[in-house]
Amino acid sequence: MPGAAQLIAHLQEICGSEHVHTHPHALAPYQSDGLAQYRQRPLAAVLPGTAAQVRAVVRACFEAGVPWVARGSGTGLSGGALPLADGILIVLARMRRILEVDLRNSRVVVEPGVTNLAVSRAVAPSHFYPPDPSSQLVCSIGGNIAENSGGAHCFKYGFTTNYVTALDVVLSDGSEARFERDAPGYDLLGAFVGSEGTLGVATAIELRVVPAPESVRTLVAFFEDTASAGQAVSAIVAAGIVPGAIEMMDRLSIRAAEQATGAGYRLDAGAALLVELDGPREECRQRFEQVATLCARAGALDLRVALDAAERELIWKTRKAAFGAMGRVAPAYFVQDGVIPRTRLAEVLERIDQLAAAYGLQVANVFHAGDGNLHPLVCYDSSRPGEAERAERLAGEIIKSCVEAGGSITGEHGVGVDKKAYMPTMFAEPDLDAFHRLRCAFDPVGLANPGKVMPTPRLCGEVPGPFREHPLEREGVAVRF
């Protein structure tokens, strides 16, 4: 690729050659994010250490006309950090400093490579940072910004976008901008969070933190099937209770997770419902008793209440181990992230069971019962001919069922590469065009994480003015929509 060597030399000048990797062995760890089925080595991986270096790197790419992908910890589950063969991978992992902790004003400022859990730890024990993806020990705040990450506590507490109060951003032309909540003008902050690295890269992030709850009570209830567990959830919501977290696991995922953790989850149960109440002690106690009653009324076989922090930890450990533990019951699986209106849960789960039976495959289910975010785990054995392809088709059917039920193709993992083909099931052409207008306003040349989110490649027209053919159009490589 013409100019590649020059660009790489320039990047080495900016970051130091020890932080620019081009050798295939050095690039191997960066070729995938959390979705190992997508693999691609970039032209080079560069690890800037400061915001100034990030700016200079992006500027260098802009001047060379070379696209780039930003990567945090590489734990994403939609291939959002999948590199481009002819692009640079900008890895933010070295930028791990917590820049400011201001508990008086309930705020912290961090670099993008800081892990999610590190934020909560920095403000503990009086405060915590609520968006808590299961990968929080490893996943980075920068990545959380890109995906608008949620986590188990988001039904009550909200998502990353509700907690970001300011961003310093490098835009695709290498310029810098600052977005603040409540600054007059368009909500650029709100547009940027969840934009999957396609509008720029954040170099400093201000987050809101909140007081840690006074009281936390956790139980896990076992039910004969997901339908009755679902009824318990409905009753809880109808009672006006907003639990801190409410998670469900089905028989298959219970089995896998229990094998991994030995926490004592019942293997004869069709469903496990983990409910956590948190808040002021008076409210918490009363709500908790209500929840226990409602679970019993919905037919719970058994109710285990965490009596101390260690037991609470174990109950959660099992839930969080579910994805990783699936390897014990299936050689491989696709992780999905569909959302449905909670009231459609029983119906969609039944549909998934029917589909799984029709495809002759097993689907385990772990999900955030409060907000209807399902994580179907479509299991397969790639050593059996055609099974991987069947599993992929089944995964697609499941996504479509979610959209048909009034839901979404992704609740927290993002579209990335993994789900862009499904964007048209949710959005019509005018909607996709509107998304594209926003993206072009930020990145008219298309250098920031191209090939992600949008289902088909599009160019950004000049707005307004006389028509000018883009070089790629002239070459017959791209078409203007």
Next chain:
Amino acid sequence: MALLAGATKVLTPASAQEAAVMLAEAAAAGGRVRFRGGGTKLGWGVAVDGDWVELDVGRLNRTLEHNVGDLTAIFEAGVPLARAQAQLAAAGQRLALDPPDGGATIGGVFATGDAGPLRHRYGAPRDLILGITVALSDGTIARAGGKVIKNVAGYDLAKLFTGAFGTLGLILSVSVRLHPLPEAQVSARGVAADPGRLVEVVLALSAAPLELEALDVAWSGGRGAVLAQVAGAKARRRADRVAALMRERGLQEVEAITEDEPLWAAQRAGQRTHAGALVRVGARASELPAIIAAADAARGTLVGRGGVGAFYLDCAPAALPELLRSLPARAHPVLLDAPPELRVSPEQVWGAPEPRALELMRQIKRRFDPAGACNPGVFVGGI
């Protein structure tokens, strides 16, 4: 509200489709279009003379969906907020948004990003919106988001249009997240003449794990108050805890109040001008004394969200320069409610945004409204 020079042609579409067509036609004819819901905030933004086509969305007033078990609803833009709340209350729910009402519509509340005391716990309109349907000036009708609480598919155009003052297009309907109506609400209130004491109470209450619904301050004539609301089955007991904290930290006349609606109505009333010029200010919670000092310098009054740092300062127009001069550097003052002769330039109303951010906003505006038909000149930077 003073009338400006220029003629207004009012159109009243009967449906979202018709509204989209009318907008496109007006834009194609080179017209300047603005949108009217309850007409309560047309006097916000830069006062621009000239002829307008006014799209009155009063007939787009249906509740499209209310999904009780899912805690979501979809409202057309012309639904009055009060009617929406009444409907939701019948099912024991609410949209946790309590700006000053006066006949405001859902569309107007979201287009201006107006909020009230519940902002403390539940956020601003942008934190409650799940999805949006909009009409653009080129005839496009587009949707973003959805109707589920958790959704990261696509770009968050719902947030982009929220607070955009109709400059990107017409909001046709919004999908929102609901909350259960609390069983009981009790407030606690205490007063002090020392801003330092007030801010320490606010900070202590912000840091306490009390899950307050609202945490407000008020200041007038050398005296101020901290107000806090709790909600839930044990509201009274928790309000007593709040009151105890207030007393511990030296507030006077501390009391728990069960009939607290008038208290909060007064806070909301303080978000509209009485003296002639109302400025909205953003600041850190710890900066309250500096904001109070600015109010004093202008002999004005203040209400606002003490914990969040969103304040409203009301003063006489003649005192406005003094007020603005006295505010801390980072305060982003916005002249929200004032006579047109004070709202002549974008800088006077909106301040000067960060240049690169403003450039991005111009690009966004150009792409969503290439004809420049949607509320031109009214917004930040004269967009």
